Amino acid sequence: MEIQDNHPIIKVKNLSYKYTKDKVLEDVSFEVPRGAFLAIVGPNGSGKSTLLKLILGLLRTQEGTIKLFDENIRLFKEWQQIGFVSQKANSFNSGFPATVFEVVQSGLTKKLGLFKFPKKADKQKVKKALEAVDMLSFQHRNIGELSGGQQQRVFIARSLVSEPQLLILDEPTVGVDSKHVHQFYEMLEMLNKQLGITLILVTHDVGTVTDKVTHVACLNKKLHFHGDAYEYNQLNEEELSSFYGHDVKLLSHNH
């Protein structure tokens, strides 16, 4: 697949979605440029998860279109270009008897394809991914023995190992000890800047992210704001409240 550099990685146009009668997403349009670090923020029930599921192809689009790497999502096949890190609590059994290395290697499953076995070079990739998130020294430990933040790093390594161009993170700091949240975001910033991976971060953690990300999108059924992080930081409290429909406390804004 030929990808031109100036084309956006994701193009969402007039997207609406409903599970039953009421729309959870309404007429959402935005683009994610290559190399961006986008934060999608919004309160609970704002349609963030639905939007993610649509982008990941876990839900089928109803109204509107999504283009991934210039390809309509319904025709899109290159899913290994997209890494996904979920809220770990939902989908992971912490008593699972697997080592960190095994977990990260499982990220290669799709890329290797059916009936293929990981080779030496693949094992090297696993180590590189663990190095990128600073977890190589834990490779032989069972995943359940690690702290929430360490586990989340391992899950990021699992996504990195297939060398995606886009990494989507759904509330990745939920299980992370508050002392380490800042460090965690610094690591993400490093992945974005040094490895050039486009990042989408879904969070309700508005305050802490705005100094790390390049773009912000505020979602509450409709897309209320989409722009670069600098513009977002210029917004005042009143405007933000109008996006969310209730008062928002601005944290750690030094402007």
Added chain:
Amino acid sequence: MISGLLQYEFLQNAFITGIIIGVLAPLLGVFIVVRRMSMIADALSHVALAGIAFSLLLQKSFVSLVGLNPLYMGMAFSVGGSLFIEKLRTIYKHYQELAIPIILSGGIGLSVIFISVADGFNADLYSYLFGSVSAVSRSDLYVIIGVGIAVIVTLILLYKELFLLSFDEEHAKASGIPSKVIHFIFIVLVALVIAASMRVVGILLVSSLMTLPVAASLRFAQGFKQMIGYSVVFGEISVVGGLFLSYELDLAPGGTIVMLAVLILVLAIIIDKWRNR
């Protein structure tokens, strides 16, 4: 015992079968346990019982069917049961474990009817329930060897997909693994191994051979490969030791095998506690 092994074909059959299922049952059991599906083996073994009872009934009713090996019908029923479980799990999305009691009681219900119609218990059925060292025929053995090869080859080929599916189903689906197909193949394998194991361990105790060695390895395995290794070793000790005791003490092997597995589990828990003191 050794002289018995050299002398009697039935003992050789039982031991070779035992060695094969000592690998297969815990091997599949590892995936079953970590996916929190431990009860599925119970449900399927009771469906297999219905197949056996049906086969025995057919043999009684139709003289021409006397040569039919009940193992085939047991496998057919158990695979059929696995399909029903999968169907029920999609119907009751939010109560997935409900499929298991439904299939389990359905299996027992059917078995009871077939047994009643066939006019009650006989020695043959007893050996299916609790296992037997003398019941494995050469033709049983060949079928079991076939199942063994099929299961091991499939597991090797699908190992990384099964690992991912077991560890994180959501992630597996998101990354585009054909999770439904793989899960389905896996369940069919489980059904086959249950049917293959019942001659030696007995229907009522098959599921314990899939779960107890795994429960013991969970106490100290580092990583998934070790988990598989320990489980197979514990399973093998239980089966071979259990068959030996069964022969020497003239007890049904289902009992001796399972009690050895329980003993290993208890020791594993104690050793683990003691190490972490």
